[in-house]
Amino acid sequence: MSVYNSLQVSGTLSNCTVTGNTVNNNIANIEVTMPLSALDGALYKIAVGGIGIEAKVIEFSMAVGQPVGRVSAVEIDQVNPHIKVGETMNLTATVLPSTATNKNVTWQIMSSHVRGTGANGKLTWVQAPAGTNIITLNSNTGQVTGVTPGMASVRVYTADGNYNVAVDILVDDGRETVIVKYVDRSDHNIILNTINEGGKQIGSTYNYTVPASYTSNGSWTLANPTNLNRTHTVKSGLNEILVEYDRVGGAQQATVTVKYVDKNNLSNVLNTITTTPLTVGTTYAHTVPEDIMVSGVLWRTEDYGIKLHPVVSGTNEMIIQYINVPQEIEGIVNNKYITETNGGINYIKNINVGTSVATIVQNLNLPGYYILEFKNIGGTIITNTNNVGTGSTVTAKNQMGETIKIYTIVVKGDITGDGAVNFVDIVRMIQYVYEPEENFVWIEAIRMAGKVVGSAGTPGFADIMTIIRHCYDGPQW
Numbered sequence: 406m407s408v409y410n411s412l413q414v415s416g417t418l419s420n421c422t423v424t425g426n427t428v429n430n431n432i433a434n435i436e437v438t439m440p441l442s443a444l445d446g447a448l449y450k451i452a453v454g455g456i457g458i459e460a461k462v463i464e465f466s467m468a469v470g471q472p473v474g475r476v477s478a479v480e481i482d483q484v485n486p487h488i489k490v491g492e493t494m495n496l497t498a499t500v501l502p503s504t505a506t507n508k509n510v511t512w513q514i515m516s517s518h519v520r521g522t523g524a525n526g527k528l529t530w531v532q533a534p535a536g537t538n539i540i541t542l543n544s545n546t547g548q549v550t551g552v553t554p555g556m557a558s559v560r561v562y563t564a565d566g567n568y569n570v571a572v573d574i575l576v577d578d579g580r581e582t583v584i585v586k587y588v589d590r591s592d593h594n595i596i597l598n599t600i601n602e603g604g605k606q607i608g609s610t611y612n613y614t615v616p617a618s619y620t621s622n623g624s625w626t627l628a629n630p631t632n633l634n635r636t637h638t639v640k641s642g643l644n645e646i647l648v649e650y651d652r653v654g655g656a657q658q659a660t661v662t663v664k665y666v667d668k669n670n671l672s673n674v675l676n677t678i679t680t681t682p683l684t685v686g687t688t689y690a691h692t693v694p695e696d697i698m699v700s701g702v703l704w705r706t707e708d709y710g711i712k713l714h715p716v717v718s719g720t721n722e723m724i725i726q727y728i729n730v731p732q733e734i735e736g737i738v739n740n741k742y743i744t745e746t747n748g749g750i751n752y753i754k755n756i757n758v759g760t761s762v763a764t765i766v767q768n769l770n771l772p773g774y775y776i777l778e779f780k781n782i783g784g785t786i787i788t789n790t791n792n793v794g795t796g797s798t799v800t801a802k803n804q805m806g807e808t809i810k811i812y813t814i815v816v817k818g819d820i821t822g823d824g825a826v827n828f829v830d831i832v833r834m835i836q837y838v839y840e841p842e843e844n845f846v847w848i849e850a851i852r853m854a855g856k857v858v859g860s861a862g863t864p865g866f867a868d869i870m871t872i873i874r875h876c877y878d879g880p881q882w
């Protein structure tokens with residue numbers, strides 16, 4: 406912008422003063438003065454021009470801070486307040502910030518569980534004394550008093566009505582329940598009897614006479630027979646009197662039954678192990694094997710290792726779920742690939758040209774229990790970036806190295822088993838079809854690979870032509 410002889414200011418500014426028409430080396434300093442309330446966030450324009458030149462427009466906006474004295478929040482000093490029926494409590498509100506001009510608040514009770522001591526038994530509009538930012542409700546203006554048990558909400562509002570906050574006051578009746586529990590001295594988790602005595606005033610004394618003997622699921626005698634009278638001072642919170650008994654005839658015993666079951670059919674129990682009698686209250690440790698063989702079929706669990714079970718009175722049962730390993734392998738493979746079982750051999754039929762061992766491993770993503778071993782058509786082990794071809798095998802083994810399942814791979818058009826489809830495969834196809842070596846028999850994997858037109862029967866002329874087109878004209882399947 407260039408300014409020469411004068412400034413022209415026009416536009417929508419009002420109540421503004423613009424000064425600064427000093428011209429010094431073509432630089433003008435312009436000062437705009439306007440009321441604070443007019444500035445906040447608005448866009449303003451000043452048109453500036455000189456004699457004989459086009460006017461330029463300067464646009465600007467300004468953000469101003471919170472006006473001094475404005476209220477930003479209100480807080481109540483009590484957190485999770487709790488009073489009893491008949492008790493009173495002072496609530497204190499603080500208006501923020503400390504520089505707020507008007508720190509007046511109003512209070513409102515929204516419950517019959519408490520009352521204020523103001524008019525009509527409710528807290529009413531209460532003005533803060535001028536110039537203070539803390540209001541304490543005193544006995545004249547509204548101490549809160551518990552009326553009936555329950556949750557009472559009290560809310561405070563700032564004088565401008567822009568801010569408020571509530572506090573929930575829990576009112577209880579000052580009474581608690583005393584629980585008398587008869588337990589096994591050796592294991593307090595074995596509870597023989599529970600007696601609830603409700604409505605006991607906090608601070609009062611509760612007396613209970615203990616029976617010297619007790620019958621429930623066996624005979625019991627009091628562990629401390631000289632102390633039949635129990636005295637308990639009722640307090641706020643849990644009130645419990647534990648009475649210990651000993652089983653007549655010694656510690657109770659129980660057995661633990663461990664069941665290995667079929668995860669997909671829980672009623673199919675694979676094995677049952679019952680322990681010798683164990684002392685109730687002790688903990689039984691059972692080592693769960695990762696796999697088990699049942700009638701020649703392997704099962705595995707993800708819940709193997711040492712499992713702990715607390716021995717309790719009555720029935721103790723541990724259930725461990727096992728998965729049928731061959732079924733699991735088949736399920737995973739069938740979910741990822743098209744398979745076929747023919748003459749007792751399992752085939753994976755839809756492996757693409759150029760598929761590596763690592764790709765198949767990644768695609769199957771078997772649980773860590775399984776180990777996959779790959780071999781090419783010649784029986785040599787292949788790994789990682791090696792490509793599979795027709796006649797390659799993939800063997801799933803468990804961690805003991807035992808074979809679970811073998812699959813033979815078919816790559817359509819790959820007659821030689823190198824995983825590629827090219828001129829060599831065409832030549833071999835022609836040889837197999839028209840110049841079969843003496844007694845040549847199509848191996849099923851190679852037959853499936855060569856049978857690119859349909860799937861049944863022996864490969865022939867149509868299959869040869871289709872593979873040729875596949876090599877020279879682009880994919881045919």
Ligand SMILES: [Ca+2]
Nearest residue numbers: 819821823825
């Ligand atoms: Ca090939």
